[in-house]
Amino acid sequence: MPDLGATILHADLDAFYASVEQLLDPALRGRPVAVGGGPGGGVVLAASYEAKAFGVQGGMAGWQAVRLCPRLTFVRGRFGEYQRLADAVMAVLADVTPVVERISIDEAFLDVSGAVHLFGPPDVIGALIRRRVRAEIGLPISVGAARTKHLAKIASQVAKPDGLVVVPPGSERQFLDPLPVELIWGVGPVNRRRLAERGIHTIGELARTPSSAVERILGQAVGHKLSAMAHDEDLRRVETAHRARSVGAQSALGRRSAEPAEVRAVLAHLADRVSRRLRAKDRAGRTVTVRVRFTGMRSVTRSHTLAQPVATTLTLTEVAERLVWSAIGDAPAPCEITLLAVSVSNLTAQPVIQPELDLPPPDPWRPGSATGAARRAVDGSMDAIRTRFGADAVGYLPAVMGRGTAVPDEFRELAEHEL
Numbered sequence: 505m506p507d508l509g510a511t512i513l514h515a516d517l518d519a520f521y522a523s524v525e526q527l528l529d530p531a532l533r534g535r536p537v538a539v540g541g542g543p544g545g546g547v548v549l550a551a552s553y554e555a556k557a558f559g560v561q562g563g564m565a566g567w568q569a570v571r572l573c574p575r576l577t578f579v580r581g582r583f584g585e586y587q588r589l590a591d592a593v594m595a596v597l598a599d600v601t602p603v604v605e606r607i608s609i610d611e612a613f614l615d616v617s618g619a620v621h622l623f624g625p626p627d628v629i630g631a632l633i634r635r636r637v638r639a640e641i642g643l644p645i646s647v648g649a650a651r652t653k654h655l656a657k658i659a660s661q662v663a664k665p666d667g668l669v670v671v672p673p674g675s676e677r678q679f680l681d682p683l684p685v686e687l688i689w690g691v692g693p694v695n696r697r698r699l700a701e702r703g704i705h706t707i708g709e710l711a712r713t714p715s716s717a718v719e720r721i722l723g724q725a726v727g728h729k730l731s732a733m734a735h736d737e738d739l740r741r742v743e744t745a746h747r748a749r750s751v752g753a754q755s756a757l758g759r760r761s762a763e764p765a766e767v768r769a770v771l772a773h774l775a776d777r778v779s780r781r782l783r784a785k786d787r788a789g790r791t792v793t794v795r796v797r798f799t800g801m802r803s804v805t806r807s808h809t810l811a812q813p814v815a816t817t818l819t820l821t822e823v824a825e826r827l828v829w830s831a832i833g834d835a836p837a838p839c840e841i842t843l844l845a846v847s848v849s850n851l852t853a854q855p856v857i858q859p860e861l862d863l864p865p866p867d868p869w870r871p872g873s874a875t876g877a878a879r880r881a882v883d884g885s886m887d888a889i890r891t892r893f894g895a896d897a898v899g900y901l902p903a904v905m906g907r908g909t910a911v912p913d914e915f916r917e918l919a920e921h922e923l
Contacts, residue, residue, distance in 0.1 A: 510626045510649040510670050511617040512742060514656040515597060515633060517590070518644040518665045520610035522552035524586055525579050527642045536573050539581045541566030547756070549581065553665050563756065589641055596636050600629060605742045611660075613653055615742040630668045652738040655680070658687050676736050681708030688733050695722055695730070710734040750789070752847025753777040759799060759840045762832050767844070768825055772900055774846040775820035782848065783887060786855040788813035788871070789848035792820065794827040796835075797843035804831040812870055813852050816879040817900060819869050820848065 517523065521539045526532045532552075538560060540549035548569050551560040558573035570576050590609045597604050600623065603615035616629050623629045630647040637645045644666035648659025651673055662683070663669040671679045685707055686696045698721055704710050710718065711734040719727030732738070753774045760766065771794075782788055792814075793807040806827040814820060824846045832839065857871050857880055868875035889898045 509673055510651055510656075511615060511620065512650060512653055512656045513614040513616055513626065513630060513633075514648045514653070514660040515593075515612055515614065516646050516648075516657075516660045516664070517593060517610040517637075518646055519550065519552050519556070520590070520643070521550035521581065521586060522555070523643050524582070524589055526552060527589075528582065528585060529579075532577060532579070536560065536576045538566070538569055538576050538578050540578070541569065542578045543567060543570045565758075589643065592641050593637055593643065593645065596633065596640065599636075600633060603742050603744055605744060613656065613742045627668070627670045630670065634666075634668060650676070652736055653740050653742065654689060654733050654738040655736050657689055658683065661687055677708075677711075680734070680736065681706060681711070683707045685710050685734075688730055690726070690730060690733070695726070698722060707734050749851065750793075750847050750849035751778055751781050751787075751851070752793075752845060754795070754843060754845035756843050757841060759842055762839060762841055767828060767832075767841075768821070770844050771824045771828060771846060772817070772821045774844065775824055776817050776899065778846055778848055779815050779817045779820050779883065780887065780890075782815040782851075783883060786853060787851050788815035788854035789851045790814075791848065791850040792823045792827065793847045793849065794824050794831065795843070795845040795847075796828055796831040796841055797845075798835060799840045799842060803843075804835065806831045809850065810869060812872075813850070813854055814848075814869065814871060814876075815854060816871070816876065816883050818879050819876065820846070821900075823869070 522537045525537055525539060534554065535552075536555035536558060537552040538548045538550070538555055541547050543566060546566045548560060548562055548564045548566060550562045551569070555569070555573055555576055558576075560569045560573050560576065566578065586609065593610075594604065594606055594612060597612055597614055601614050601616050601619045603618070605613040607613065616623075616626055619629060620626070623632055626649040630649050633647055634645055637643055646660050646663040646666060647668045648656045648661070648663055648671070649669070650656040650659050650671040655671055655676060658680070659669040659671050683706060685691055685699055685705060688707060688710075691699070699705070699710065702721055704713055710730065713731070715728060715731040718731045721727060722730065755770050755774060757770065790811075790813045791807055791809045793805060795803055795805045797803045808823055808827055810823070814823075828844065832841070854871070857877055859872050859877055867873055868879070870876050871880060886898050
């Protein structure tokens with residue numbers, strides 16, 4: 505079979521949420537815009553490129569953003585429009601090739617090896633996608649093309665804003681070597697700092713560092729993976745459909761002391777979001793994992809595998825709470841937490857619950873026990889009410905308290921993958 509070249513594309517909408525706001529309100533075009541937050545507080549969810557030029561970033565406090573950019577315009581966000589327009593973009597991609605792997609609301613991988621005989625080589629296809637998205641939907645989109653998913657994603661980041669970058673086969677090292685190491689998928693601020701302390705700043709420098717040395721710096725699993733990425737070793741193919749192996753949610757807290765009532769409220773809200781998504785797909789999971797991030801970007805993870813899979817809000821809250829306090833108890837005092845995350849893995853189908861005989865000892869975490877079945881029945885009733893009247897119509901009191909006002913749930917749910 506002939507080599508068709510850089511046939512894996514990564515398409516990524518530019519500053520998506522802010523770009524949608526500028527599309528819907530022409531008065532915002534060319535102006536610095538922040539979605540979410542405000543001058544008095546709250547969290548910036550996304551920023552336009554005009555705002556990013558002043559240093560405004562998603563996740564930043566509103567007061568900090570307006571200090572960096574006094575002319576910043578804050579908007580609340582139109583979440584239904586985000587979903588509608590993103591789906592329209594995905595429809596354009598599907599017109600080019602049926603092999604589309606959507607990895608978030610605003611980005612996707614494409615395999616165009618079967619489309620080159622219809623539309624031309626990958627650079628022509630990339631240009632076609634950008635032209636159609638701009639003309640039919642009105643949004644800017646950047647496209648990267650390469651032989652691997654990893655390299656295509658890096659190429660799309662280099663192409664931003666509103667550009668197209670194709671990495672022809674044979675030019676991979678020339679393209680990768682001078683790029684900053686943080687462009688590799690998985691290199692965040694902590695790993696970037698650790699690598700910089702060893703004099704590793706570019707992807708080329710990382711590639712020239714022995715894998716064993718990288719593993720000593722970052723840990724065996726992460727080090728091995730990032731070393732392979734630096735060498736562009738990526739055998740993953742574009743997958744059109746696959747089920748998630750886990751479902752999770754997280755909440756950034758700023759800097760807060762670990763108060764029991766507040767920790768429980770946040771965990772109840774996270775457990776509510778996770779368990780609702782599980783039940784919506786008749787799924788449950790046996791392994792519960794929490795992550796606690798402390799000041800200084802230090803994170804601690806704890807997991808517990810249950811005897812039977814669960815998908816009830818109260819049970820997940822109780823398991824997560826026990827794990828979080830275990831993590832906090834091992835931290836040096838006094839400690840402040842900046843993020844809590846809850847996820848469920850080891851998933852299985854759970855369309856119905858099989859009742860159990862009420863034998864001692866009682867265990868409310870068993871789905872089929874009297875208490876476990878009652879919890880599932882309550883959740884089912886609340887799910888039905890929410891479906892009819894909206895997500896805010898009913899809820900457990902701690903979960904309602906834990907919602908806060910910093911980041912709307914509609915925004916969080918846009919970023920969460922389907923099961």
